[in-house]
Amino acid sequence: MSDLLANDLITPDAGEAPLLAQADVSILKAVPVTRLSYRGREGSLKAAGKAFGVALPVQPLSNSTAPKRAALWMGPDEWTLLAPEEELNAVFEAIEKGLGDTPHALVDVSHRSLAVIVSGAKAEWLLNTGIFIDLSLEAFPVGTVTRTIFHKAPVMLWRTGPDTFVVESWVSFMDYVSGLLVQVGQELAAA
Amino acid sequence: MLLVYCPYCDVERAETEFACRGEAHIARPADPTQVSDEDWVNYLYMRTNTKGVYAERWRHIHGCGRFFNAVRDTVSDRFLKFYKAGETMPDLEAIAKEAGK
Ligand SMILES: [Zn+2]
Numbered sequence: 694m695s696d697l698l699a700n701d702l703i704t705p706d707a708g709e710a711p712l713l714a715q716a717d718v719s720i721l722k723a724v725p726v727t728r729l730s731y732r733g734r735e736g737s738l739k740a741a742g743k744a745f746g747v748a749l750p751v752q753p754l755s756n757s758t759a760p761k762r763a764a765l766w767m768g769p770d771e772w773t774l775l776a777p778e779e780e781l782n783a784v785f786e787a788i789e790k791g792l793g794d795t796p797h798a799l800v801d802v803s804h805r806s807l808a809v810i811v812s813g814a815k816a817e818w819l820l821n822t823g824i825f826i827d828l829s830l831e832a833f834p835v836g837t838v839t840r841t842i843f844h845k846a847p848v849m850l851w852r853t854g855p856d857t858f859v860v861e862s863w864v865s866f867m868d869y870v871s872g873l874l875v876q877v878g879q880e881l882a883a884a
Numbered sequence: 885m886l887l888v889y890c891p892y893c894d895v896e897r898a899e900t901e902f903a904c905r906g907e908a909h910i911a912r913p914a915d916p917t918q919v920s921d922e923d924w925v926n927y928l929y930m931r932t933n934t935k936g937v938y939a940e941r942w943r944h945i946h947g948c949g950r951f952f953n954a955v956r957d958t959v960s961d962r963f964l965k966f967y968k969a970g971e972t973m974p975d976l977e978a979i980a981k982e983a984g985k
Contacts, residue, residue, distance in 0.1 A: 753893045753948070768948035769892050825885075825898035839893070842900050842946050 702726050702763055702775050703808055703851075703859050712871055713878045718813035720874055723859065727781040728806065729774040730767075731788070733797035744791025745774055745784065756838045756851065765838045765851065773849070778803070806849070807867045811874065812857040815881060820850070820858060822877045830855060846870050889966045890944045891952050897944075905941040907931045908953040909973045934958060937980040939973055955979055 705711075705721040713720040731741060731749070742748035747759035749772050756765045763775040776784045781803060788799055811820060817828045823843040827833060838851040846869050849861040862870045886899040913919045913927060932938065935958055943951045955965040955974060964979050 754895065768950055771949065825900065839895075840947050841897070847946050 700758060700763060700853050701761055702777065703810060703853070705810060712809065713875045715813070715878065715882050717881060718811065718815040718819050718878050720871060720878065721810045721812070722871075723808040723810055725778045726803065726808075727774075727776040727778055727784060728801075728803045729776075729785065729788075730800045730802045731772045731774055731797065732770055732799075733792075733795070734770060737792060737795045737797045740791050740793075740795060741788055741797065744788045745776075749774075754837050754839050756836050765849075767838075767840065767849075773802075804864070806861045806863050808859050808861045809867075809871050809874070810857065811860055812854075814856060815878075816856050816858055819874060819878055819881075820860070823873060824848075824850065826850075828852075843870050844873060886961060886963070888942060888944075888954070888963070890947055890950070891966050891968045892948045892950045893944065897947060901944060901946040903943045903945045905943055905951070908939040908941045937964060937976050937983070939976065941969075957983065 703723045703726065706724045709722040711719055711721050733741060738749045738751070742764070745764065746762040747757050747764050749764045750757045750766045752766065754766060756763060758764075761777055761780070765773040765775070767773055774784070781801065785799065785801060821828055824841055826839070826841060833852060835852050835854060838849070840847060840849050842848070843860070843862070846862055846866040848870060851859040851861070853859055860870065860874075887896050888899055888902045889896045910927065913923070916924065919927070937955060937957050939953055939955050941951055942954050943949070951969045953967050953969060953971070954963055955976065956963050962983070964983050965974055967974065
């Protein structure tokens with residue numbers, strides 16, 4: 694089960710029943726987290742990373758993590774910052790204080806999206822039923838994070854382990870995304 | 885489906901992640917109040933509608949969100965070059981020649 698702990702922030706919500714629990718793939722709802730959208734130019738990154746607690750990665754599609762912190766590259770001037778739900782105010786204020794007058798944008802988007810953890814030997818296969826990306830470990834190694842399209846819904850995909858992915862989508866799309874994943878996953882069991 | 889390369893993400897992705905936004909390198913007049921109606925119409929609407937090799941804008945809308953430019957052969961739909969927004973337009977004739985057009 695340790696593999697299901699996607700990382701120390703995106704963990705299965707113990708109060709929620711698994712959406713899918715099969716030997717080869719499971720889909721679990723993740724606990725709520727603090728999500729911040731950070732936008733800024735190169736000159737602001739050092740101070741932002743220092744205040745947040747982990748450096749903001751500059752390599753495309755990468756992530757950097759520290760205990761209870763994760764910074765995800767979304768674009769050349771855009772990052773998603775993750776922290777425990779209860780640390781929202783502390784983290785937000787620390788970054789604003791650390792940056793002072795440096796131009797940047799920091800927005801709380803915690804409630805904009807939901808995350809599910811897709812895990813198991815068939816996780817890669819399951820996601821590829823709706824995502825047109827080569828998800829082999831060579832092309833999409835552990836730590837890769839990207840926005841993409843799942844069927845018709847925009848999602849964020851983050852590989853946290855060889856067989857574990859975090860799939861995030863906007864709240865109103867999550868029924869569609871997780872519903873399709875569950876439906877296709879169940880066909881595995883029927884096969 | 886077309887495969888499009890994003891120079892910001894440094895990956896090739898399916899066309900569904902992108903939006904094509906028409907001809908590239910069309911500069912907005914610096915002072916619109918000084919532009920005649922005819923020139924404004926030309927800026928807004930008139931495009932070369934090239935049959936062959938031309939430069940167009942693309943946006944990685946379901947990825948990093950960035951605009952960039954691509955050189956595409958409108959006859960074969962084949963992409964010949966991708967480059968970041970703000971970079972100068974490459975020599976289209978040379979690219980066409982190299983591609984055997
Ligand atoms: Zn991109």
